[in-house]
Amino acid sequence: MHELSIATAIIERADELARADGTDAVSTVTVRVGELAGVVPDALGFAFEVARDGTALAGxxxxxxxxxxxxxxxxxxxxxxxxxxxxxxxxxxxxxxxDLRCGRELEITGIEPSRASA
Structure with missing residues (x-):
């Protein structure tokens, strides 16, 4: 399940971006996943829940x-x-x-800090 390595990379990058913005906790990470990106959204969601434990994105x-x-x-x-x-x-x-215009995306489009750290 390569979604676990993708989820781990998303968590690491979101943590870097949040810390660069002066935030130490994140409540929401939004990603765009293209239909042809080879990622199963449900599997990515499950992998994210597993990989976030023990990180700044735990919640x-x-x-x-x-x-x-x-x-x-x-x-x-x-x-x-x-x-x-x-x-x-x-x-x-x-x-x-x-000429494929869209559908291969796999990108973080938003990171929302937790209210407690905002």
Whole structure:
């Protein structure tokens, strides 16, 4: 389960960012996870709960924003959903696309300090 190593990295990075901001406790970490990132959001949430124990994020909640995969069709100038498993053919003009616009994200987008440390 590689989600545990991802959760550990999120916790370490969120802790670094919080401390750089002068915060020693975090209540919420928000991450964006793309549909094609190879991460199972429920497994990431479980791994986060396990990995946060004994850290500055021990009481923190993980909020996962799922990002659907979208590709761009040049001939149509149209964005379309790729889906899972991914299908990179434009549904409008039936041409292949190699321009993935979103769906591979795995990023921290927000860290909320605990009220006690704010």
């Amino acid at each position: 923190a909640q993980l909020v996962v924003e799922q990002v659907p995969a979208q590709a761009w069709c040049g001939p149509c100038a149209e964005e379309f959903p790729v889906g899972m498993p991914p299908f990179f053919w434009c549904p409008r003009c039936d041409q292949p696309s190699n």
